[in-house]
Amino acid sequence: MSGKIEVRDFNLYYGEHQALKQIRLSIPERDVTALIGPSGCGKSTFLRSINRMNDLIPNVRVEGALEIDGVDVYAPERDVVELRKRVGMVFQQPNPFPMSIYDNIVYGPKIHGIKDKKKLDEIVERTLRQANLWDEVKDRLHASAMGLSGGQQQRLVLARVLAVEPEIILMDEPASALDPISTERLEELIQQLKREYTIVIVTHNMQQAARVSTYTAFFLNGEVVETGLTENIFTNPQDKRTEDYITGRFG
Numbered sequence: 618m619s620g621k622i623e624v625r626d627f628n629l630y631y632g633e634h635q636a637l638k639q640i641r642l643s644i645p646e647r648d649v650t651a652l653i654g655p656s657g658c659g660k661s662t663f664l665r666s667i668n669r670m671n672d673l674i675p676n677v678r679v680e681g682a683l684e685i686d687g688v689d690v691y692a693p694e695r696d697v698v699e700l701r702k703r704v705g706m707v708f709q710q711p712n713p714f715p716m717s718i719y720d721n722i723v724y725g726p727k728i729h730g731i732k733d734k735k736k737l738d739e740i741v742e743r744t745l746r747q748a749n750l751w752d753e754v755k756d757r758l759h760a761s762a763m764g765l766s767g768g769q770q771q772r773l774v775l776a777r778v779l780a781v782e783p784e785i786i787l788m789d790e791p792a793s794a795l796d797p798i799s800t801e802r803l804e805e806l807i808q809q810l811k812r813e814y815t816i817v818i819v820t821h822n823m824q825q826a827a828r829v830s831t832y833t834a835f836f837l838n839g840e841v842v843e844t845g846l847t848e849n850i851f852t853n854p855q856d857k858r859t860e861d862y863i864t865g866r867f868g
């Protein structure tokens with residue numbers, strides 16, 4: 618069975634420096650895949666390759682195949698705007714736009730041509746409910762998003778991503794700037810969202826990977842060393858390097 622995202626012999630270079638080496642990975646649909654590994658091993662680079670965020674960095678070159686639903690993300694005819702609509706992204710630091718909660722969410726749908734006020738209102742309520750934020754903000758939708766707590770901002774960013782109806786959500790250490798309670802809420806949310814979305818999450822926190830993901834890929838020095846069911850990776854790793862990393866011998 619092929620995955621939602623299929624990666625074969627994928628290489629990425631920053632100028633002369635090869636940051637990803639012969640990546641082979643199959644990422645299943647409607648589930649959570651965690652990318653783990655020590656700092657600098659290429660996790661974020663790989664994540665950004667999926668929605669071509671690396672295109673924004675000069676001198677980046679890629680080789681090999683990275684496909685979503687069997688279509689190459691790097692094909693010359695690929696529409697990058699449409700790609701980023703299908704593949705949303707949440708970063709380490711919550712990054713709401715400096716505008717109201719409401720305007721943050723309708724920003725994407727408006728760009729994609731939705732103008733009807735009733736439809737926009739529906740999108741705001743639906744996505745804030747999906748992000749478990751509605752009850753906390755429903756009385757202040759027109760207040761600035763900058764007044765929300767960090768944890769609320771991260772859920773708002775997620776609602777903003779959901780507003781353009783993506784299929785895949787990429788998360789780059791989404792909880793690393795959050796307190797433990799906000800982290801727990803975000804992890805619960807990831808569990809809910811995986812029924813509908815394909816989620817790929819980079820995390821430094823191995824307990825978090827174990828809690829939220831079904832599949833894990835272990836990266837080291839730009840390569841995928843091992844990939845499989847999270848419980849197998851954590852309890853019965855096949856590669857000595859995976860074992861050394863998950864038992865805390867390095868990284």
Ligand SMILES: Nc1ncnc2c1ncn2[C@@H]1O[C@H](COP(=O)(O)OP(=O)(O)OP(=O)(O)O)[C@@H](O)[C@H]1O
Pocket residue numbers: 631634636654655656657658659660661662663674
């Ligand atoms: N914009 C860039 N220009 C040049 N080299 C880069 C750039 N971004 C990352 N790199 C290099 O690519 C390699 C992989 O970095 P990347 O950030 O993907 O690793 P990571 O596993 O996500 O690390 P961390 O966990 O610290 O975020 C590193 O050697 C890094 O220095």
